[in-house]
Amino acid sequence: MNAGRTARDRARAELTAEIKDEARRQLVVSGADGLSLRAVARALGMVSSAVYRYYPSKDELLTALIIDAYRSLGVAATAADRRLPERDLRGRWQAVCHSVRDWARANRHEYALIYGSPVPGYRAPEATIAEAQKVPLVMINVLRAAWAEGTLRPARDSAVLSDGLAEQCRVVAEAVAPELPPEVLARAIVAWTQLFGMVSFELFGQLVGSVDPSDEFFAYAVEVLADLVGMPS
Numbered sequence: 703m704n705a706g707r708t709a710r711d712r713a714r715a716e717l718t719a720e721i722k723d724e725a726r727r728q729l730v731v732s733g734a735d736g737l738s739l740r741a742v743a744r745a746l747g748m749v750s751s752a753v754y755r756y757y758p759s760k761d762e763l764l765t766a767l768i769i770d771a772y773r774s775l776g777v778a779a780t781a782a783d784r785r786l787p788e789r790d791l792r793g794r795w796q797a798v799c800h801s802v803r804d805w806a807r808a809n810r811h812e813y814a815l816i817y818g819s820p821v822p823g824y825r826a827p828e829a830t831i832a833e834a835q836k837v838p839l840v841m842i843n844v845l846r847a848a849w850a851e852g853t854l855r856p857a858r859d860s861a862v863l864s865d866g867l868a869e870q871c872r873v874v875a876e877a878v879a880p881e882l883p884p885e886v887l888a889r890a891i892v893a894w895t896q897l898f899g900m901v902s903f904e905l906f907g908q909l910v911g912s913v914d915p916s917d918e919f920f921a922y923a924v925e926v927l928a929d930l931v932g933m934p935s
Contacts (some may be wrong), residue, residue, distance in 0.1 A: 718756055720746060722770065725763055729811040734764060734821045761824055764815075768826060769833050771812040776836025778805040783840050791848045792933040798840055799897055799924045806901045817902055838894050839878060845890055845931060846879050856889060856932035863888055886931070893927040 724742045732738075739760055743753040757763040782801035786793045806813040816834070848854040863871065863884055871884035871891070879887070900923055903909050904916045913919035 714756075721753060721756055721763070722766060725767055726811065729767070729815060734815050734818075734824075737764065739763060764821065764824055765827060765829060767812070768816055768830050771809070771816045772830065772833035772836065774809065774812070775802065775805050775816075776833060776840070778802075779837045779840045783844065788847070791844055791851075791853065792928055792935060794844050795841070795928050795931070795933050796924050798837070798844065799927065800920075802837060802897060803901050803904070803920055806905055810905055813901070813905060817898060818906070838890075841894060842879050842882075842890060844933075845886065846882065848933060849882055849886065853934040854886065854932040855934065856886075856930065889931045893931050896923070896927060 721742055724745050725737060727745075728737050728741060732741075737760060739753050739757065740750050742763075743750045746753075757766065778801045779798050782797040783794050786797055788794075806817075845854065867888060868884040871887040874891075875882050875884065875887050882890075900916075900920060904914070904920070909916050909919070
């Protein structure tokens with residue numbers, strides 16, 4: 703009986719993977735808005751009702767693809783961080799930033815799914831939140847390490863947080879890094895949003911005619927962001 707269950711579980715896992723792989727192929731052709739469970743079933747030689755047993759709606763299939771994309775990106779960022787010595791804080795920060803760009807360039811349609819235009823009518827459930835937080839948490843952990851050893855020295859610290867922004871950053875700190883002051887969290891959020899903004903500009907063609915190809919610009923920008931948050935040299 704256990705062997706039978708294992709075989710059924712394995713078959714289900716394999717078919718689930720095939721459905722998601724076909725859905726990703728459709729993202730390339732039709733985009734997230736054009737994803738169709740019926741088209742997925744047709745491509746796999748299945749009846750529609752069989753696919754609906756795995757994913758009862760297009761939204762559930764989209765959610766599975768979104769979670770997979772966030773998870774894959776998080777794995778890439780974590781691996782980049784761990785490849786370097788623990789004390790090489792600036793190197794770790796840079797490696798995480800470059801891993802985001804590398805992953806996005808290798809997985810353009812999955813990146814567009816999670817950071818591109820919202821899919822009309824789709825609302826991401828809470829199940830996506832934990833995976834979406836992985837990259838910023840890796841970045842925060844590098845900041846926490848620099849703060850703990852007393853080497854976090856931002857290049858520019860003249861901007862004053864408004865009371866409202868300081869409170870927002872305190873709330874974030876309480877959830878992910880209670881020891882970090884609001885100013886550090888504010889700079890971290892600036893760096894995080896700038897990082898993904900640069901990647902999006904490159905992938906969606908907004909840098910054509912200026913700093914395209916973007917390798918040297920991106921390397922320079924990562925250095926600037928490292929200085930912004932105060933990574934030690």
